[in-house]
Amino acid sequence: MRLILLGPPGAGKGTQCKRIVEKYQIAHLSSGDILRTERAAGTDLGKKAQSYMDSGALVPDDLIIDMMVAAMKKAPKGYVLDGFPRTMVQAEGLDKALARAGEKIDAIVNLVVDDALILPRMTGRRSCPKCGAVYHIATLRPKVEGKCDKGCGDLVQRPDDTPEVVSNRLKTYHHQTAAVVGYYQKKNAVILNMDASREISQVSKAIFQKLDSLK
């Protein structure tokens, strides 16, 4: 199965992807996670991406397309793309790569959530820098405050989850990314619009029902 998860930052894409990959045994390809790994490793790509990420802007399309196509090639059993594509150019780049590989996307899960819910979700997000687990100070609390449940140690707040950068990321989403849904509508792709304002497990249940009915 090959899926794309769309939605604004903080909609719950990463949270739902973790559940999707566990159930359907496919790879989770998060452009944001891959970029953070590149930065932590100090690679050329990580260095190039740094200033864009810190300000809430998008990393240039050519870097992202190459990075994601390379990741897709390493996932022969299927994947869910999280945070990609984020521009029309990326969507077109993805289409070209899929055509070259003779593959297609089975469905697009579009998480729909009002901007008003985004700020508290993102400023309350806490992540484990070691295993990548994501928590929330109110809606998904770790067993011990500030510590990863898997014993990795301290949780951190992402530097781009401050109110100022969140506001830039939301603007970027509305200016550059929201239209990607329209791109797939025009192509008559299977788009599953999901109300992501609900509680995490209710959203997962609704997504699973839709995906199961596609099989």
Ligand code: ADP
């Ligand atoms: P994204 O990957 O879309 O940026 P995340 O999955 O990291 O978003 O979720 C952002 C924050 O909101 C996290 O702290 C997560 O625990 C929390 N969250 C995710 N989904 C929900 C939900 N349905 N209700 C409340 N909080 C949520």
Ligand code: AMP
């Ligand atoms: P995320 O973890 O998805 O919230 O992404 C964090 C940051 O990484 C974004 O604010 C962008 O700067 C960058 N980024 C992630 N995915 C992309 C993408 N598909 N295109 C451009 N920039 C991206």
